[in-house]
Amino acid sequence: MSALVCVARIGAAHGVRGAVKLWTFTEDPFAVRRxxxxxxxxxxxxxxIAQVREAKDHLVATFKGVATRDEAERLNGIELYVAREKLPATDEDEYYHTDLIGLAAVTTDGDALGRVLAIHNFGAGDIIEIAPLKGPTMLLPFSNAVVPEVDLEGGRVVIALPQEIEGDDEGDAPSTGRPRLVRKAQEGGDP
Structure with missing residues (x-):
């Protein structure tokens, strides 16, 4: 069976004709139709999806076979998935979160460090979260300087540890494993 990737979550009912709020986890929100x-x-x-339109920070969608508000309300919270192979190919140094989560993390010397737990973006660039073999969770910039190599076929990422590592705070958001694209930042470039 193919790996499934979460691309959207159904939210609250919208109106009285079966529409729902739809929160997409794709680079292009309308990609869920494709x-x-x-x-x-x-x-x-x-x-x-029968119809979809843009709203303030989400989409409003109707699904075939859902025509009333009561039917739409029963869908609230359902996550929607597609097979991994339906997603478009990535460019060089571009990865789906789902492809990175679970990879082994090793140092530039080849020493085992832990596993990739999640990829986050709190607004200042992508962060790779590593669950180390021992010690606190590590949050590191997902950049060429810190992650010089991603080897999907080999099942690992190489981490060049910076001098200081900030640990995980209790208030950090949990991993969502969403299929948004993440691009490694070039050294000296924008994150």
Whole structure:
């Protein structure tokens, strides 16, 4: 069975004709229409988008077979998935979060460091979260300087540890494993 990637989450009902708020986790919010039917993680239910329009910070969508507010309200909170192979190919130094999560993290000397737990972006650039073999979780910039190599086929990322490492704070957001693209920042370039 193919790996599934979460591309959207259904929110609250919108109006009285079966529309819902739709929170997408794709670079282009309207890309969810291009993947065909979306399914629940267990694959038991499928949803086909009939109409979609942009709203302030989300989409408003209707699904085929959902015509009333009551039906729409029952969908609140459902995450929608597609098969990994339906997602477009990535460019060089560009990765889907889902492809990085779980990779082994090793130092530039080849010593085992831990595993990639998540990729975050709190507004100042992408951060790679490493769950080390021992010690606190590490949050590091996802840049060429700190992550000089990503070897998806080999199942690892190489980490050039900076002099000081900030640990995980209790208030950090949990991993969502979303399929947004993350691009490694070039040295001296914008994050």
């Amino acid at each position: 993947y065909g039917p979306l399914s629940t993680k267990d694959g038991r239910r499928q949803f086909e």
